[in-house]
Amino acid sequence: MELxxxxxSWVFTLSDYHRVDNECPEMRMVSHSWLEEQACNGRSCKVLGxxxxxxxxxxxxxxxxxxxxxxxxxxALHEIVHWLxxxxxxxxxxxxxxxxxxxEAYNIQSQFLVEYGTYYPVGSVVPMLRCEEPDEQQEG
Known part of the structure; x- marks a missing residue:
């Protein structure tokens, strides 16, 4: 709970979010295969949270x-942003x-890393994210 x-606190410092109570989400450690099953529909992927x-x-x-x-x-911070x-x-x-x-979550994560004097290229998937056009969804 301390982490x-x-x-x-970092999220509140790096964003416009504000504290509404003293609660934190539970941070549950699970196997990579469980994450792939839940977050990637059972496909092999690089998901970490x-x-x-x-x-x-x-x-x-x-x-x-x-x-x-x-x-x-x-x-962990990135996933806490989603929870928040x-x-x-x-x-x-x-x-x-x-x-x-x-x-937004990747931006806050990136700012957090920079504040710690570390650069990791996070969010490389974001430019590839796109929404299907209605015609594409129907062709499916």
């Missing part, structure tokens, strides 16, 4: 060292809103 409180969009649990790859690896810590987005009423009713939420 979560520190990461929430996942927030399902509701509830008070963020799921993190149990291979990560959150205490000693700043990049791993930043992944949900807690503070982010509306993710369509693709554009979901992509905007992802961009």
């Amino acid at each position: 979560c409180a520190v990461l929430l 996942w927030y399902p969009g509701d509830g008070d649990v963020v799921y993190l790859d149990d291979r990560m060292d959150l205490e000693n690896n700043i990049f791993h810590t930043s992944v 987005q949900g807690r503070q009423g982010a509306v993710l009713e369509n693709c554009e809103q979901s992509i905007a939420a992802e961009r």
Whole structure:
């Protein structure tokens, strides 16, 4: 819980989010295969963290060292941003809103890493994210 409180403080410092209570999500360490099953529909992927969009649990790859690896810590922060987005009423009713939420989480994660004097290229997937046009969805 202590790490979560520190990461929430960082989110509040690096964004316009504000503290609404003293709660933190549970940071549950799970296997990479579990994350692939849940976050990537069973496909092999590089997922390290996942927030399902509701509830008070963020799921993190149990291979990560959150205490000693700043990049791993930043992944936890990224998922906490998603949790906070949900807690503070982010509306993710369509693709554009979901992509905007992802961009915001990567931006805060990147700022966090820079504040620690570390550069990791996070969010490289964001430029590839796009919403299907209605015609593309029908062709499916």
